[in-house]
Each structure stands twice: as structure tokens, then as C-alpha cells.
Amino acid sequence: MKYSLNLTKRTILSLISTILITAIAQASSETENLIDRTGTPLQFKSYDQYGNQKFNPLLDNGAWHGYLLPQMSEDYASFTGPMVIAQEYGVFIAKKLEQLQVVDRKTNQQYDFTKAKRVIQSRPGELFQQYGFDDLSVELSLVFVNDRTALLTTELFNKASIAKELELRWHGKLLSQWDDKLSVKKALPNWVVNLTSGVDSVAFTFPKVRSTWHLMLDKGSQYQIKRSIKTRTILSQGNQSYESVAQLTLKANSRQAIYSAQSYYHTTEEASAYQDKSLAILAEPKRFIEATKKRWQEYLENGLSQEKYNQGLKRLALKSIETLHGNWRSPAGELKNNIVSPSVTARWFNGAWAWDSWKHAYALATINPELAKDNVRAMFDYQVDVSDELRSQDAGMVVDAIFYNKDSARAGDGGNWNERNTKPPLASWAVWQIYQQDGDKTFVKEMYPKLLAYHQWWYRNRDHNGNGLAEYGATKHRLHNNDKQQIVFTVEYAQAPSNKLNLSHCKVSGSHSYQCAGMETYQQVLDVGGYKDLDIPAQHAAGWESGMDNAARFGFINAEQLTAYAQKNYQGDINKARADWQVRFFVNKDKQGNLLGYSIDQESVELNSYLAQEKQILAKMARLLGDDKQADSFEQKAIALIKTINQCFYHKETGFYYDRKISANIDKDATCQGTLLHKRGRGPEGWSPLWANIAEKKQAENVVKVMLDEKEFNSLIPFGTASLQNPAYDADIYWRGRVWLDQFYFGIIALDNYGEKVAAKQLTQKLLDNAEGLLEQGAIRENYNPETGAVQGATNFSWSAAHLYMLYQAL
Numbered sequence: 001m002k003y004s005l006n007l008t009k010r011t012i013l014s015l016i017s018t019i020l021i022t023a024i025a026q027a028s029s030e031t032e033n034l035i036d037r038t039g040t041p042l043q044f045k046s047y048d049q050y051g052n053q054k055f056n057p058l059l060d061n062g063a064w065h066g067y068l069l070p071q072m073s074e075d076y077a078s079f080t081g082p083m084v085i086a087q088e089y090g091v092f093i094a095k096k097l098e099q100l101q102v103v104d105r106k107t108n109q110q111y112d113f114t115k116a117k118r119v120i121q122s123r124p125g126e127l128f129q130q131y132g133f134d135d136l137s138v139e140l141s142l143v144f145v146n147d148r149t150a151l152l153t154t155e156l157f158n159k160a161s162i163a164k165e166l167e168l169r170w171h172g173k174l175l176s177q178w179d180d181k182l183s184v185k186k187a188l189p190n191w192v193v194n195l196t197s198g199v200d201s202v203a204f205t206f207p208k209v210r211s212t213w214h215l216m217l218d219k220g221s222q223y224q225i226k227r228s229i230k231t232r233t234i235l236s237q238g239n240q241s242y243e244s245v246a247q248l249t250l251k252a253n254s255r256q257a258i259y260s261a262q263s264y265y266h267t268t269e270e271a272s273a274y275q276d277k278s279l280a281i282l283a284e285p286k287r288f289i290e291a292t293k294k295r296w297q298e299y300l301e302n303g304l305s306q307e308k309y310n311q312g313l314k315r316l317a318l319k320s321i322e323t324l325h326g327n328w329r330s331p332a333g334e335l336k337n338n339i340v341s342p343s344v345t346a347r348w349f350n351g352a353w354a355w356d357s358w359k360h361a362y363a364l365a366t367i368n369p370e371l372a373k374d375n376v377r378a379m380f381d382y383q384v385d386v387s388d389e390l391r392s393q394d395a396g397m398v399v400d401a402i403f404y405n406k407d408s409a410r411a412g413d414g415g416n417w418n419e420r421n422t423k424p425p426l427a428s429w430a431v432w433q434i435y436q437q438d439g440d441k442t443f444v445k446e447m448y449p450k451l452l453a454y455h456q457w458w459y460r461n462r463d464h465n466g467n468g469l470a471e472y473g474a475t476k477h478r479l480h481n482n483d484k485q486q487i488v489f490t491v492e493y494a495q496a497p498s499n500k501l502n503l504s505h506c507k508v509s510g511s512h513s514y515q516c517a518g519m520e521t522y523q524q525v526l527d528v529g530g531y532k533d534l535d536i537p538a539q540h541a542a543g544w545e546s547g548m549d550n551a552a553r554f555g556f557i558n559a560e561q562l563t564a565y566a567q568k569n570y571q572g573d574i575n576k577a578r579a580d581w582q583v584r585f586f587v588n589k590d591k592q593g594n595l596l597g598y599s600i601d602q603e604s605v606e607l608n609s610y611l612a613q614e615k616q617i618l619a620k621m622a623r624l625l626g627d628d629k630q631a632d633s634f635e636q637k638a639i640a641l642i643k644t645i646n647q648c649f650y651h652k653e654t655g656f657y658y659d660r661k662i663s664a665n666i667d668k669d670a671t672c673q674g675t676l677l678h679k680r681g682r683g684p685e686g687w688s689p690l691w692a693n694i695a696e697k698k699q700a701e702n703v704v705k706v707m708l709d710e711k712e713f714n715s716l717i718p719f720g721t722a723s724l725q726n727p728a729y730d731a732d733i734y735w736r737g738r739v740w741l742d743q744f745y746f747g748i749i750a751l752d753n754y755g756e757k758v759a760a761k762q763l764t765q766k767l768l769d770n771a772e773g774l775l776e777q778g779a780i781r782e783n784y785n786p787e788t789g790a791v792q793g794a795t796n797f798s799w800s801a802a803h804l805y806m807l808y809q810a811l
Contacts, residue, residue, distance in 0.1 A: 034319045036777040037122040038071040041092035043177035051347040052795045056779050057083045062147035062330030065264035076113035087216040087404040097172035105165040125296040135160045145288040147330035152260040158250040166248045173241035197233035201226045212415040220268030228259040259285040303367035312768045317808035323801035333404030336381045338374035346794035351403035354423035361430040363802035365437040393596045396457035420477045421545035425610050428617040464586040464599040471599040474541035485595045486517040489536035529575040542600040551735040552680050552728035555583040565727045580679045602659040605649040606688030612641040613692040642694040648672035655702030657686040681726030684743035690750030700754045718763045719747040720786035731787045738783040745803035
């Protein structure tokens, strides 16, 4: 009986142990290798067809450099790369910069990592490798312990019953190939990297490079490796390589850890400022590692709910958290606060954009509220002030994009900084979400006057006829107007233009191409027609300002589509067809007649829906801060605007919302001016009143019917940026067919707001089932083909990640 009792206990203990091991393994498998972080960089630029670096390095904690896991056996025991963000461009500077070799000094035999039992994996905030031999185990892990430094731990475990005398060798070499065609020396003629070493360190100091569209470095930018063990180092300046050697006695059945702090600095001053931090890291490495693990534990505890039933969405939520933190950049250059960039791997996206930032902040409010706040602050750091020497007329506006370097107009040499437009007004939406998550009233108090000024800017600078309905547009800018403050454009004809046109003041470029200025000339060109191509920079800026860059509603349609449209509607008359797609502009001026900027000639349904929602949020903020009078005012204005939106932007015949073309002759007594632009087809702007929860019930029911129609928006991946019936639809065009996950999210919330919860979940599942790589190890992408699910655009894209996380929260 006693034997039977002991067996039962053993069985129970064994069963408990099995359950625990299984649970741990299952939990681990849910968090490992969510994104493929393996890769073998062979050149600075390894771009795919969309301009993305082909690999997905781990970055964290706001650092400006990142690493990969080895893909090839010859790279085992190294973290491949690194990639560094040279101010505005991410490039891989090495295939591997610190590869470990372990030699038994007694036998002079090198441990062959290709013959070891291996575990190579990425985890949230960590890269990990383990190599097991009969007598020795080697583990390498990498985490980011501050915003400039990654800490690598190499732990060796002597399994033998006798001590081991080991020699540890580390080596690395910089890449010499720039891209598929050029060497680094040919691409950057003055590229000379200076290698230096100390008793425990190696440093690579880069030359000054100011290549606006490729690579930007200041003198003294450098990459440093500091170890917790003394080494002998041999440098090869010509070969741009090094080897460091250390000796280690490892007692029987004992472990020893060696640490390597790897840091990337933009300037000599920055390197000096961080030296004490580097020393502190190597003095107490375990403390910094534990802090990093605790930080990630908090992200996951804050961001993931155990009650969520959809495992696909839960997996994506974690993948989204990794993506958002991988795109986190700490203050540097002209970036005064922490930002979350759109994508660390996309060539042009290592800066911060306004509405991207609002979306990132909204998602991060739950996960990492302090980063969310900083992301908002970073954009408002450059909110235009009335004393601004360049654009005081835009006081209150938040500029479109900020980067490490300002542009030439701001005395910088950057090319990506953009003040040609702003972005849709979702900042208050983000700030209020942050407040709802952490209850920080002081943050609302800090942001409220700035949000108020931004809100008022729309009505001062983008409401041409003063009727309370705003338009997208373009700022006064050197690319939009000349020194005489005349709008500029280029027009091209297949043959000599009509004699009805006076283009004598235009500059001829090519046989029948003219660079012109002046609103009168532009209007004349539109009225006479007959042109082959017309390009006006303000149109691009207006599209950018909406965030839907080349959407059909802004007149963007290709020649083939326009011909088909003409044949269907005007018996092939291109001039009549083109008239439906022409955009005109209004010059906005202040009371003194000074140029403020330009409005496109259409009032936007979703811009005004955003503004209506913002009035409601500003009212809540005002009441929170004790200003009941202002709160009452905003509430009343919101009610009035919501009524106007439902009256003026809804088209009964097609059951959908559209932008409204502004009438040239303003009738102050008419509620709705002009005509609805339904001929340019349906787009996601049509469900924005439902997302903002301001659509009338009957109108919403009709919009939902269109959204769920498989001939309209309910494609393989639903809610593309143009209806399948849109004359300008193309599954491969940025904002005229592709599925962007922000618009998808807005659509899902629109359904949910109006009682279509089952449909919302079904369509979300269609996304999960059909979007290429989404539930696998593929990076989260910028957009997806609505008909095939194929990926397009930027990899590791933050606003897609943000909205996937929002879906996880909502459903």
C-alpha cells in the first residue's frame, strides 16, 4: 500500500511537471520568432522592389542600430549586421561585426558551432542563440539596455568534471559593397573608416558624409564595442577588420558570462555624453538586463489580455508591439522627443509624420503611455508659432514630417523634412486615448492649448468660403508658388496648344511642355482643355494632407482609366471626361490680403467628420480642465457640424458619403454648396461618418450595404482604398485600390458602431486568413492587394501595426 501511494505521488508530480513544461513551451512558442529576424547582409543597401532593406533587424529602446540572427552556418555565434540609421537612412555596415570562436587551448581544437545542438530565436526585445556540445555549452543573448547601447551576453558552461583553458576570439569586418552595382568607395569616394582599439574595446569612426538622399553622417559618428574582459586586438585598416583575443579558465561544472556593450553614436559629443553610462552597464550588466526584461514584461502585461479569444489577433497584437518598439527612435538631431517612425527598414521612413504619430500614440497608450506622449510631443515641438520667420501665416499648424535634419529653408541639408502640408486632425483623438488609459490630467492640460490652436488653424487656413466646412490644401511654399506668390504648375500638349491660350509668360521645357504660374493661367488651361498631362504641386500636397496621397477623389486617374471612363460616359470625349477629374484651387488670404495657402476645390467628408469628432473631444478636455463655457461651445458646434455633414455629404441615389465640390458662386443662404463628387467613385472616406459615430441611422444602413457588397468593398481582403467599381480603381495603386490597415480599421469600427458586430468579426477574419505573411513570420506591411492578399510597400510598418493592435483591443 505504501508503494502504491508513493507511485501515485510520483505520477501526480510527473503529471504536474509535464503540464508545467507544456504550458511554458506553449507560452514560449507564442512569443518566439514572430518576425523573421534572420539575415546575411552583404552590402549597405539590400533593397527589395519597394525600397525596403530585405531583412528585419531587432531594434529597441529608441536605439539607432539593430541586429539580425545568423541565417548561414558560417555566421553562427554572431549577431549579423549591424544596421545603423545614418540619421535618415538605415544601412548595414557589416555582415557580422563580432563573431565568436572558442578554442580549447590544451587540444588546440576549435569548437565547431555547425556541429552543435542549436537554438536560434528571436523573442520580444531579445535575440538568443544556444550551442550545445558534450562538454561545453555556449549561449549568446542580445538586449538593448539604453537608447544607444545593446548589451551582448556570452555565457559559457563547462559541463566537464575538469577545468577548461579556453581562448576566445572575436572578429569582424566592415562591408565594402554599397549596392548591387557599386562598391562603397565608388558610391562614397571619401569613405575612410578609422579603426582604433583599447585593452577591452574596438571603435569604428566614420567620415563625414552629407549625401541627402542616401547617407548622412557627421564627423565623429562612431560604432563602439566594449567588453568586460581584456583582449589583445589586431587591426587591419586596409581590410577594415579586426580580431580580438582573450584567455579564460573555466572551472569544472561552472558558468561564466562575458559582456559586450555595442553602441552607435551620431557625433563625438554624443559618444562622450554616454561614456559614463557605458561604464555603468559593464559594471552591473545583470541589473541592466533585468531592467530590460522587466520593461518588456510590462509592455506585454499592459498590452495583452488573457481573455481575448482570437489567437490570430493575439499573435498579431504581440507582433504589433514588437514592430512599434522596433521603430522607436530616441531624441537625436532635430528630433527633440522620442518618436515612432513609420518603418526602420523602408528607405524614406526614418522620421515622424503627423497622422502616423497620432495612430502610433493611440495604440501605444495602453502598452507604453510615456512613449505615446512623447510621440505626440515630438510633432508639436514643431507646431508653427506666430513668430515663425518662415510661415507665421500658419500659426497653429503641425507640419507634415520631421526628421533628424531640417530642410534648406530651415538652414538644414535634409531632404525629407516637409512643411508643404499638415495631416488629418486626429491628434486630440490620440491625446484623449492616452488620458483614458493612464488618467494623466497634466498631459491633457499640457496639450489642450496646442490642440485648440491646431483646430482653429483648419478654419482660418482651410475654409475658403467660411461656411464651416474645411478643405484639404497646400501651404505657401517654394514648391507651390513663385516669389510673386503665384501658384505654379506644368502642362504638356501632344501638339501646339490652342491659340485660345496665352502661355507667353510660361517657360518652355521640351517641344510642347510649359512651366507656368498664376491662378488665372491655370484656370484658363483647365477651361480650354486639350492638354496631354497636367501637374500642379499643390494637388500632391493636398493629397498628402489628407493622408490618401493619390486617391481618386483628388482627381488622380491614369490615362487608360480616363479613356475607359470617357467611352463609358461621354462617347469617348476625353475633354468632357477630364472635366470630371479636374481639380481647381482657391487662394486663401488673411484680412490684409497676405497669402495663407491654397484649398483644393472640394470640402472633404472625412476631414469634417474628424473635425466634428475633435470638437466633441475638445469639449471633454475643456470640461475636465474646468472650462465649462468652452466645453458647451464645442458641444454645440459639434452638433451643428454633424447635422451639416449628414445633409451635405450624403448621396441618396448611391447610399454613400462623398466629398463636395465647392461652388464658384457662393450662396450664403444655402446650407450645401456645389455638387457631390460621386462621379469619382467611392472610397473609404465614405464610411468616416460611421467611424466617428455621427452618421444618421438610415444613412449608415445604406453605407453598410455598400461596404459589405462583394462587388464594391468586400473583396478577398476587404475595404480597399477604392471601390472595385471606382473608375480609377487598380489593385496595385497606392490609394486607389490597395488595402491600408488604418482604413480597414476605420471600416471595422464603423460596422461595430452601427450594430454589425458579426460582420466586423467576419471581415477581420478575412484579413487574417488572406493577408500574405500576416499570421506567419512576415513583417507587418504597409498595404495589401485587395484581390490576392499580396503585400506591398514598407516592411515593419508602424501604422499597420498600430491598427492591428487596435483591432485586437476592439474585437
